[in-house]
Amino acid sequence: MRLGTFRLSNASFIGVLDGNDVIDLAAAAAALPRYREAQTAFSDMRTTLASVETIRGLLKEGPVLGPFKRPLDQLKIQAPIANPNKIICIGLNYLDHAIESHAEVPTEPVIFTKFRTSITGPGQPIRLPRISKTVDYEAELAVVIGKTGKRIPEEEAMEHVAAYTVFNDVSARDLQNRGSQWTKGKALDTFAPLGPYLVTRDEIADPHNLAIKLELNGKLMQNSSTSQLIFKIPQLISFLSELVTLEPGDLIATGTPPGVGMARKPPVFLQPGDTVKVSIAGLGELVNPVVADS
CATH class of the missing domain: 3.90.850.10 (Fumarylacetoacetase-like, C-terminal domain)
Structure with a gap:
């Protein structure tokens, strides 16, 4: 997987690349009941990194992730992690x-x-x-x-x-x-x-x-x-x-x-x-x- 931090308009989100698209992890988790508790983890890259197996499960949801995909060419790629402790x-x-x-x-x-x-x-x-x-x-x-x-x-x-x-x-x-x-x-x-x-x-x-x-x-x-x-x-x-x-x-x-x-x-x-x-x-x-x- 390729994880990153992206900006769309005035909002940043953590996403995973899917071809020429990026899946907004927090938005997808919020909409899927079995992953809703992971929404908070996907708001910060440090906690996202501790939840890689949860992301793998989320990606298996397939077509239902469509509404949460953002075209990569419409996004600004930011530093993938901005707040490491060290x-x-x-x-x-x-x-x-x-x-x-x-x-x-x-x-x-x-x-x-x-x-x-x-x-x-x-x-x-x-x-x-x-x-x-x-x-x-x-x-x-x-x-x-x-x-x-x-x-x-x-x-x-x-x-x-x-x-x-x-x-x-x-x-x-x-x-x-x-x-x-x-x-x-x-x-x-x-x-x-x-x-x-x-x-x-x-x-x-x-x-x-x-x-x-x-x-x-x-x-x-x-x-x-x-x-x-x-x-x-x-x-x-x-x-x-x-x-x-x-x-x-x-x-x-x-x-x-x-x-x-x-x-x-x-x-x-x-x-x-x-x-x-x-x-x-x-x-x-x-x-x-x-x-x-x-």
Whole structure:
């Protein structure tokens, strides 16, 4: 399934793609007595992710869902989840990227965080802050948690994954490298573009074998595969859940491959008027314009 958040006129809703249409989950549940209690769950993506099996049952209703379908081309696609409790990012998780960054290859996951205000959706702008002159791009696979867990063994970790999505870890390098704390260069407003959809785990046979690319103004800048991850998804989930309780809707951005702007000669940083496209096989394309912050 491909889940997303969509806007029609002045109202947003959570829906599931059905060909060229989107089924409004909350509206459909409200109209069908056996699913009416799920209406509230479908009003928030975090609770929707904990109700994936209910969605599967709802989709079996077939023709009765017709009145709750909205043409995709009439909708505005928003960030699929706007209110995660946690956005946990992994640094230096591709060997070649660690080398191009002149950093030691980590022996345990390097983590930092972003905030809800960092999130921006497909087609929405990445805003270049006045405080930075060296804003960079980073294509990443993001894992979306669907089941609460603490101290999760690696062999059970994938049971806690609900979905995957495309992520861009936008980074202000001058702020990131000023001192030892990365967050001030990573968590700025609009620095976490994601989407267009959340693709459920069952649709991705092997998340560790996905082509991942980034284009800047049509030029290929990053071109790799998630097979190159140093710490795989089960390792990351197990490690992080020793530190914090993972909850439905939490995002784990798994790191970026080589080809970032700061490592190029000469360096390439985002400028107003640029367009950034991140694509991951099976998950889709995330396109964002770049503008100067007003």
